[in-house]
Amino acid sequence: MHNDTIVALATPSGSGAIAVIRLSGKNAIGIADRHFRSVIDQKSLSNQKTHTIHLGHIIDGDKTLDEVLVSVFKNPNSYTGEDVVEISCHGSQYIQQEIIQLFLRQGCRMATAGEFTLRAFLNGKLDLSQAEAVADLISSDNEASHQIAMQQMRGGFSSEIAKLREELLNFASLIELELDFAEEDVEFADRTQFKELIERINFVLKRLIDSFAVGNVIKNGIPVAIVGEPNVGKSTLLNALLNEDRAIVSEIAGTTRDTIEDEISIGGIGFRFIDTAGIRDTKDVVESIGIKKTFEKIEQAQVVMFLVGSPQLAVGSEAVEAFKIEIEKIKNKFPQKQLLVILNKIDQITDTDLAELTTSLAPHVKNLIPISAKTGFGVEQLTDSLLNLINTGALRNNETIVTNSRHYDALLKAFEEIQKVKHGLETGLSGDLLAIDIRQALYHFGEITGEITNDDLLGNIFANFCIGK
Numbered sequence: 001m002h003n004d005t006i007v008a009l010a011t012p013s014g015s016g017a018i019a020v021i022r023l024s025g026k027n028a029i030g031i032a033d034r035h036f037r038s039v040i041d042q043k044s045l046s047n048q049k050t051h052t053i054h055l056g057h058i059i060d061g062d063k064t065l066d067e068v069l070v071s072v073f074k075n076p077n078s079y080t081g082e083d084v085v086e087i088s089c090h091g092s093q094y095i096q097q098e099i100i101q102l103f104l105r106q107g108c109r110m111a112t113a114g115e116f117t118l119r120a121f122l123n124g125k126l127d128l129s130q131a132e133a134v135a136d137l138i139s140s141d142n143e144a145s146h147q148i149a150m151q152q153m154r155g156g157f158s159s160e161i162a163k164l165r166e167e168l169l170n171f172a173s174l175i176e177l178e179l180d181f182a183e184e185d186v187e188f189a190d191r192t193q194f195k196e197l198i199e200r201i202n203f204v205l206k207r208l209i210d211s212f213a214v215g216n217v218i219k220n221g222i223p224v225a226i227v228g229e230p231n232v233g234k235s236t237l238l239n240a241l242l243n244e245d246r247a248i249v250s251e252i253a254g255t256t257r258d259t260i261e262d263e264i265s266i267g268g269i270g271f272r273f274i275d276t277a278g279i280r281d282t283k284d285v286v287e288s289i290g291i292k293k294t295f296e297k298i299e300q301a302q303v304v305m306f307l308v309g310s311p312q313l314a315v316g317s318e319a320v321e322a323f324k325i326e327i328e329k330i331k332n333k334f335p336q337k338q339l340l341v342i343l344n345k346i347d348q349i350t351d352t353d354l355a356e357l358t359t360s361l362a363p364h365v366k367n368l369i370p371i372s373a374k375t376g377f378g379v380e381q382l383t384d385s386l387l388n389l390i391n392t393g394a395l396r397n398n399e400t401i402v403t404n405s406r407h408y409d410a411l412l413k414a415f416e417e418i419q420k421v422k423h424g425l426e427t428g429l430s431g432d433l434l435a436i437d438i439r440q441a442l443y444h445f446g447e448i449t450g451e452i453t454n455d456d457l458l459g460n461i462f463a464n465f466c467i468g469k
């Protein structure tokens with residue numbers, strides 16, 4: 001247990017109905033007790049059972065600061081593994097500050113960012129990847145990121161890694177044992193079984209590494225760029241998707257000059273829509289900068305929505321042929337991006353024209369979606385298509401998904417070492433050299449779960465937490 005007792009506000013700063021102030025450490029219960037008067041009897045918090053709640057007043061000298069509920073958690077059965085007291089007070093900022101100041105005067109120290117969770121980690125309540133998931137959980141703002149963080153916090157990811165690490169460790173010990181008997185030329189580690197294990201580890205690592213692509217976009221929101229010529233209705237579509245007047249819309253071509261971004265959750269997945277400046281040849285300096293930015297945004301996007309105004313594509317006209325060429329250009333320029341071609345303003349053309357246009361474009365476009373951004377017609381079908389583009393298979397099947405770039409790096413390094421072990425096994429590499437590569441792989445596994453760590457790493461991770469968590 002740490003010697004000092006830390007205190008912090010666990011709820012957001014500002015006023016609210018109630019606020020929670022949290023203390024953790026050796027003297028947490030004692031310090032709280034000194035300033036607590038039970039409403040019902042003379043009970044002292046120190047004599048109370050763990051996981052109990054008590055109604056009373058927080059007293060500073062002869063001044064009553066607030067009527068509160070105090071929860072008592074005794075070590076080791078608390079979030080941090082230490083004695084913890086949580087005080088639910090009325091949510092006035094004045095009361096919050098008075099109570100915290102009182103405890104600081106009584107010898108508590110203000111907690112640093114993430115210090116409660118850091119203590120939980122140091123006391124073995126959570127492994128490192130679980131602790132990191134706590135921060136992800138707090139910042140998750142859609143169903144998918146919530147689901148992944150929840151799974152990681154429950155240990156799904158770390159237990160998979162820990163299991164493989166243990167099996168590998170087992171073999172490492174056997175191979176190292178062989179080295180002690182080098183003269184006798186014995187094999188404790190069954191090479192066939194070992195090869196099997198390496199194959200299995202290889203498979204799991206590959207799956208986890210691949211899952212990062214999905215995990216990363218889910219955590220950060222899937223970037224979708226809305227692009228097209230000026231005036232085709234890009235900003236109108238952005239507003240329709242977000243259901244608010246986010247971007248300025250006008251009949252003047254070149255209205256949007258900078259990119260405008262906003263996030264919204266669709267079907268439980270976060271999407272980040274990026275409205276861009278319309279692409280055209282222009283002499284206007286500001287507009288050109290906007291257009292340059294448009295291309296940068298396309299680079300960053302995972303999905304590109306290519307908009308065109310359907311009234312400008314008169315059936316059989318040259319404009320239609322030119323548009324087909326434009327589509328091919330985009331496909332060639334950004335072969336990695338998912339492309340949705342959107343025929344906008346269909347409220348301005350006849351159904352027959354629309355049918356003919358669709359047939360004519362069909363061979364060039366996999367996903368062609370007719371909409372009217374202005375009336376909202378077809379926007380729902382558009383969001384459905386978006387969801388279909390995103391591979392959420394892993395998510396639906398509850399598979400482990402890696403979202404953390406630190407884990408991703410460690411997995412890549414472990415994978416590299418496992419390739420060396422695999423190669424070593426195939427070429428009959430001697431036990432001592434094999435053992436070095438195995439140890440390296442084990443090291444990288446340990447980095448994920450926190451068996452291998454250092455102060456810098458911990459400092460970096462927990463600095464991203466909020467104070468009070």
Ligand SMILES: Nc1nc2c(ncn2[C@@H]2O[C@H](COP(=O)(O)OP(=O)(O)OP(=O)(O)O)[C@@H](O)[C@H]2O)c(=O)[nH]1
Pocket residue numbers: 229230231232233234235236237248249250251252253254255256257276277278279344345346347348371372373374375
């Ligand atoms: N009839 C009709 N008009 C639309 C539709 N969508 C957009 N408009 C109109 O088209 C004009 C241009 O719309 P914007 O959303 O500003 O177009 P934009 O693509 O963002 O244009 P820039 O920012 O200049 O590149 C506005 O007058 C809109 O009201 C639609 O579906 N139907």
Ligand SMILES: [Mg+2]
Pocket residue numbers: 234235236247248249255256275276
């Ligand atoms: Mg615009």
